[in-house]
Amino acid sequence: MLGVDVGGTFTDVVAVRDGRIQVTKVPSDPAHPVAPVVAGAQRLGVEDSSVFNHASTMGLNAVITRQLPKIAFLTTEGHRDILDRGRAWRPTKGQTDPAWRRSFGDVTRPLVPRYLRRGLRERALADGTVLVPLDEEQVRAQLAVLARCHVEGVAVCLLNAYTAPSHEQRVRELIHEVLGDIPVSLSSETSALAKEYARASTTVIDVFMKLIFTKYAHELYTELRAAGFRGDLNFADCAATLLPWREALDKPHRIVFAGPAAGTFSSVRLGAAIGEENLLCADVGGTSTDISLVVDGEPFVDTTFELEHDLVINALSTEISSVGAGGGSLVSISSSGDVLVGPGSAGAVPGPACYGRGGELPTVTDACLLMGVIDPAGIAGGELRLDEKRARRAFESLRTPLSLEERVRYAYRIAVANIAEEMANVAIRHGVDPRDFTLVAYGAAGGMLLPAALELLRAKRVVIPPNPGLFSAIGLLSSDLVHYDSRSAYTLLVPEAAEYVDAVFDEIEQQLRERVAESRAGITVKRTFDGRLTGQHWETPFVEVPEGPITTQTVASMIAAFHDAYEKRYGNRFPTMPVEGVTFRVQITVGSEKFEHTELASAPGTTVVPDRTTELRYFADTALPAAEYSRDRLPVGARLRGPAVIREPLSTVFVCPGQMAEIGRFGEISIELEEK
Missing domain, CATH: 3.40.50 (Rossmann fold)
Incomplete structure (x- = not known):
């Protein structure tokens, strides 16, 4: 299986063979977006893959x-x-x-x-x-x-x-x-x-x-075939479910962006494996951090979403909240002399100053490099070496009386605070307490920034999954093929409406079944409706409908289910008010091969020895010695006290002072505050 997540800065490619994960990261090319996708696929071997699942933010960026x-x-x-x-x-x-x-x-x-x-x-x-x-x-x-x-x-x-x-x-x-x-x-x-x-x-x-996508999809399919791929090409939609690529082109507004939703879905799968159902998920990329909430093992799904304020799209989507703070976020000085981080970004071109590609403005990545968190030997598996002198010159170019140490330290702390603030906002909007949740930090910069947010949010712990920089791409290999459609049909739910509602559901289901190959096994059908109390102008979405024909008894069950959903969502119940069905929806799910997290062999009693000791600068008033480890050498059960830096080819994890990290049974890193 192959999954690819095309981002604005990097294209992440992941392959799973016999339960073993292979990953690679290729710089994105906005001018020729197919090239890095095919290059990454060929690097991991595309010939024997049965599926190629694709997600992209190309449409959103356009x-x-x-x-x-x-x-x-x-x-x-x-x-x-x-x-x-x-x-x-x-x-x-x-x-x-x-x-x-x-x-x-x-x-x-x-x-x-x-x-x-x-x-x-x-x-x-x-x-x-x-x-x-x-x-x-x-x-x-x-x-x-x-x-x-x-x-x-x-x-x-x-x-x-x-x-x-x-x-x-x-x-x-x-x-x-x-x-x-x-x-x-x-x-x-x-x-x-x-x-x-x-x-x-x-x-x-x-x-x-x-x-945008028609030419791209046909070119991608042609080049994958030329490279020897003979499997199924699927595109992920805004809820991280999959569609055959030709069907995706019928209604391509559904695939305008999918990467963030795939990360949420991947978090749900990891949470189920480690026994955590309440998650605050943060995908910290180069331009922004995408935050989502999972309660009782289920992400929040909306019937609409906005690309910009009031630019509404009618499509099922995982609820994502974004903040302009990521590895490539620009550091600047406001007119009042404050240090600002984001929302502007250096992007893939020219990138942070330390990339040496022409960027002259400082970024969060430059700050982490100067602090000693990032290894100057390079990122993206060593393909890109970093220049500390360029990063220093970029920060020195800021017009402020602050010292270099203060500029770098404040840039890092403000980036962390911006992310923590938005995560708290997401939790508050849904009426939950972050202290009851586990933070899942992924994206190339997730493990570098999110542990520092632990003290601000007081969450239970931060979990950094294996291969955090490609975690969203892994989520593409954990999803199902899903066909859905919906119809607006304002109908007062009374016994006499049973025949009409049944006809609406039947028409939608028959149209969907025509898209699903008869040979497919493991098909499940789910019917829901969006309803409202008579006189309201907003709807309560995803009210479940019982299986079987719609009868007068079914209508009564639909009304009861609506009142239950309304009470759960808004805290009130009005059982004497008539209920109106507004939108009727059918979803057909086709089971598919999925990636499963595999437990690693434990090695009790193993002594963990750091690879070396590095120096953290600007994090505190004085430099701090920090143990440096290679993630692939850390056994299950290993415990590391911060400050520590854990390196892997495509990401870095920074364990802050006063924190304890432990390697879990699936290779995840769990970081908690030490008890004082």
Whole structure:
């Protein structure tokens, strides 16, 4: 099995053969993204692999940086500014700022400029009745304008099209007739759900992803075949479940980003192995830290997510909160003289100053190098040697009266504090106490920064898994193939609704089963619905539906399940209030081969001797001697007192003073505060 996680800085590749893990890390190449993926796969041997599971943040990065193709947006006449208006929600920081503007608005960085957003003369009502027929001549006139603008794709979102898709389907025929064979996404097929804005934004992103991923996926498949790969190529979606690559291209908004979700899924698998069900997960990469929460062995999954504030995507996704603090986060000085870390990043190019690739601004990686935490002999398995002199010059270039020692120390501590603060925020939002949770630190910089956050959060412990820099890629080898779809159908849940609800579920399930090969074994079907109390405008998601045909008894069970879910989520129960079903969802899971954590042989009584003693600078007022170990030489049960540095080819673990580290039975490093 092969898994690859394409990040902005590095492409992580992991292979599992006979229970043994092989890993490699290749610098990402935004200009030629397929090349590092294939190079990493060939390095580990792709010929005998049965599956190749792929996750990427390429789509997300394209949206954030606005390096996007030129597309058009067609909607009902009078509604073309829906993309500029959004939901009219402001973030907290924008509540009192009259100058605040949403990042994708017309006065900032629109996804589709206003001249490419065109209104079509037509109108359907919410019940599917056609009020105004489609004016095909007017549609042709608008398409003629788009032809002169040389658009590469078109998103179509007509009002109430989720109940009356015929107008959108005819518009697609006209688009191909006038503009040729260009990618087109219809909201009635991409996201057949109510709420026009979310459906519109999802459809727009879907067209972008078709243009970004279609060529990439075909090129990747071709080059893997040329390299001897004969297995199945799967893409991971935003909930870290897998889709065959051709099916993923049908609705590519689902794969806009997947790496962070794969890390959460990998944490769940590790937690189950070590007996920890309550986890705070942190993927500390080069640009940011992605934080997720696992309670009772289950991550939080949302029905929608945001790429930017108010830029909504209708797709199942693991709830991820990001903060701009990672190994490549830039260190700067504010106008008031404060040391700042992030949210800007040095990225893959030019990278931190110590990489010697032209970067001149200091980063967290430069700080860790000067502190002695990172080995100057190099990272990424020694492929990249680090230059301490360049790192020092970068910090010396900051315009501040602080000494070099203070600049480096504060940069490290502020990076740690930024991550700890966001982890505390995630816990508080969900009403849990970090002291009851175990921190899982992964990503190349996770073991370097998260142990220092232990004292700030007072969590039970920090666990650093084996191969932390490729932990998300390992999660791709622990997931199942999942096919799901959903429909909006506002229905009051009463006995008389049983036949209609059964028909909705049956239609969705039959369409999904057509995608699943008959030879597949281990298929499970799960039905859920999003409901609300009559009069509410928000839904309680993922209310489970019993198996079998929908009968009057089933409807009663659905109502009871809704009240249970509502009480668990909000703390209140209103059993006398009528319940309305809003969205009905079917999920078919196909079991697949998975990576399993293997217990290592213990070696009781083994004396652990450090490889050498290094010096930690700037961490405290004076330099501290620290024992240095190679992770692959540490036996199960070994206990190490901080300060200590544990090195491995693709990552570094820093055990702070006052902490004790122990090697677990699966090779994980568990770090706890020493009792005083």
